[in-house]
Amino acid sequence: MMDRMTSMDRTMAALSHEEADRVPLFLLFTMHGAKELGMSIKDYFSDAENVIQGQISLHKKYKGDCLNPFFYAASETEAWGGDVVYIEDGPPNAGAPIIRSVEDIDDIEPPDMDNPVLRKGIEAIEGLVDYAEGQVPVIGTALSPFSVPIMQMGFEGYLDLMYENEDAFWRLMRKNEEFCVKWGNEQAKAGVTALAYFDPMASATMTSPADYRRTGHKIAKRVISRLDAPTASHMASGRALPIIEDLVSTGSGAIGVSSMEDLAELKRACKGRISLIGNLNGVEMRRWTPAEAELKVKECIAKAASGGGFILSDNHGEIPYQVPDDVIHSIRRAVDEWGAYPLEWFDADEE
């Protein structure tokens, strides 16, 4: 099937809750670029030019509807002075926590925008913006101030802080908020089409809705209102349904949702108000057959694509390194086959 619209127009139509020529497909690759260039993950992420070339190669190969200059989550804490632990077949992890005590919260200073790690990210964005020529969305990423302490402090240290030392928790949030706004706006200045506001801690999987409302929700509203690019809030596999109204009120235009939740139910809750991005199961995806991949795509489209407001993607915001090429090709073909608007096959099935 020949696409009748550019990726940019297709995506904008979806986000405006309109049916484009077909359902947009966001293939959120990070590490696969290293495979494309035949290098290790560590070498790949050492240079922005690799990420630019890797993303371009993947875009030409699969013709997805976005470019993803994101390196890895731990790059933000790396910019704050933390270590990164590389592994051969997965995303680099944050090393030991950079905040080990409450005193560290007062001592730690957010990185400047000329920090080499952040500059590398900006360089990758600029290269991909040049390549895209306004035809393909370039998606930046800013980790939510509410979620980044998982890496700054470790999960346990952060939860202890949140529940046992509210004053220090808010002092850290103020520092993280200022950084997040600066970092997000630096990416906006470099030309990203939108920012993924990565906020797994907001999800009902991680934090109770009541606790989210007194913490992460207030933070998200403040931060998103100060960002110079539209945002999509990503739950990174966590559940969103119990906090849908809260997510709508943050001002984000879309939510990245989990395969743990029913897309049809999410669609009913969100229709016409906030778009959905998701929710192919990335963990299972590595062992799907091409036929299974097609079926999963078809199911997602049937549940959520009617009327627009839906971008097909994985459920975590990052396709695992282990997912083979034939599965991704199959996903791509299935979107052409089953995602073309109007969804006549689906309407016929309904009747």
Added chain:
Amino acid sequence: MENSLLAVDKNRAFDIMAQFQGSSGADFVNDVLMPALESIGGRWERGEVSLSQVYMSGKISETMIDTLIGGATAAGSGRTVAVAVLEDHHNLGKKILSSVLRTGGFLVKDYGHALKAEQLADMVERDSVEYLMISTLMLPAALRIKDAVALIRERSPGTRIIVGGAPFLFDASLAEEVGADAFGRTATESLNIVKRMMQEAA
């Protein structure tokens, strides 16, 4: 008790413990605390409560256990279970497991995190571990369990291996793929799996 734990209300939880009329600390753990943790585990599995609440519930429970009996033999087993994380620093699941195991009456040998498969197999062999629980958050760490299982099977064939964590929740076939003996959806389910294995072995 369950509501106090979920509300992260330590004072209320301790008030309930102080008012308990049973004959021993073990009664309190068996009749009040463990049923609350079991229920919280079930609600976590159904997506009704958050991981933060599960973690804080375990932490408060462990504090109560320390206050009550100063140790971990509530259920009377006194048996040791080893817990570990391979490859990375994601410790939260292991910490929750430890809290629940201790509350459930087990001694916990914590092998730490960021372990290589070889290191873990060495520790298991050295300590003649009967029951090993491996917690994971990231997919690569979950896949690496396969290497650890192969080494442990070779050197410590009697060791039973229970796995848990996000990748296993997202892919029901992964536990079998890595060769584990069992998969616990929650910490309390993992505890019950070990208890069942012990009964079967008795």
